[in-house]
Amino acid sequence: MRKSAKKNIIYSILLLLVVFMVYLYRQSKDSPEQPKQDDPKMVISGPTMGTTYRIVYLDEGRRDFKEEIDALLAEINQALSTYIPESEISRFNRVDSLIFDSPHFFPVLEKSKAIYETTNGAFDPTVGPLVNAWGFGPEGATFKDSAGVQQILRQVGFDQLVFDQKSIRKTNTDVYLDLSAIAKGYGVDKLAEYLSNKGVQNYLVEVGGELVSKGVNDKGELWKVGISRPDEEGLANELFSILALDNKGMATSGNYRNFYIKDSVKYSHTISPYTGYPVEHSLLSATVVAEDCMTADAFATAFMVLGIEKAKEIYASTDGLEVFLIYNNDRGQMQSFVSEGLIPYITAVDKE
Template structure:
């Protein structure tokens, strides 16, 4: 009996302790928690990738740092699509006749590239790489090109020579060379945005080398706002031409005003027309495209730099959910701009030279 009484006392004490701890927990949990302001939720992650830099800004009540995850994801992404990594999937495809996909990025970029290739009637073409390399932009390779050599290269600059499905891709001509530099940064932005959304982040601004995606709002409860640089051959990137508010959109800009060389008084742009084989000659200085995702925006911005101002205006009318800002030289050499109607409520022009769309 004495032993049982002692056990009962011990059990009673333990029960009282448990009840007391539960009480304390409930009291603590019922106290008002210290709120975290949107400004305190603002997180910024930066780094390097694809020969440029990235910057990711997002709001997170838990203040989680996603840099390790972002860097890891970008390494895998580049292992699929980089032409600078010798054993990447893209590099192996360029050296061989076919490939089976092991990573999830090659097929989507081929699929969207095909869509834009067809929509632009070949103005966007990831097989244009051999022409870009042949024209060159270093002092040793800056020269006029023989028309016969250009005609020969055009035989393998044709995206229709690449066959693919969700499992793999193959070439119809072994000399075909793919280069996704005109779409990969935009695609990388989309991949990072999707990663953050999977982590429960709804407010973010993701940027790689000037291509970006905005989702939700910034820490002030406003749409994310980004600047478009003044097109200037002297590279004065700090001078803004306009500011655009992004309503859950992606934005990409392509331009001809910085990457060029001059031979015998003739200016050669880095944008090569995959149809003619020659650098473009027109007055379009830069094309800024807003789309539902950055891969599309990046590709269409490149295509517009190939086809020029008026054709870009007509293209925008054909493609759903596409808005544009075009900055160009008119016939008198004056800098002008075109803003598509759907973009007008979201843009502030820093340079007061905007042309009404009816004037173009």
């Protein structure tokens, strides 16, 4: 099972890269390795948060912000990564309370609480122990019986955390906090904020498939991004639709690549914080567009917990969201739901 868990971690990373794959149209015929000296298009990239980042921006001065971007990402990781033993969040997970020493922890907690409440607990950053126990963590599965599920389920519940702008504490010592379902979105927002503060007016920021756009590309068009076709055996470059992203944040979540089958039963990596079990519904992927990427990131995760009908209900009652949901109907045929505000920006991809 340990090998299966490691395999699923790889699938999880691939999911972020594939489901949310950026489909950038080439802005000119010049080789990106040999740009013209007066070409304002800049591209920087690198590893971060267990995945990669890529930023495309237009700057007449051709300023290279890679060093500053890498430093900012390292700072965010040091606050929010559970893979860094001495990060701020890792230290909190070993104790009952913590006084914040970075500016990054509180805003992510604040947004998490808002979306936890809006989604009636579907988005819950304390569900990590269940995710690990079902075999999607580094140690493989530790149980499959209902007694074990119920025992760990008592550790789950974002309402067992109390915090303000200065500190955070647990009302249940066993609570484990994992902000990975929202941290990349936060990172994207901070990178976008950095570029805006530097006077950059046109950019597309991507971290692990989470995105923020501003302005236009060097053809004067809205930035184009792709939504992958949610097939278990789909190719990495097979797209379902292309979206023109108009000064918004975007994130996609899906179950169709990160799963395993045991005793003829398929187990998804999305675990319900209500039941403690992997979700079983027809929703294949959820793309959310919002004012910021952190919001889109968290809602996309919540919608994969809720399923197609409840996701549509939350969308309809929440201001500032647009959604693109791909699901199977009763006959197993792939269908999609596009919110009205996204229709002018979506282009279907002909499979032929």
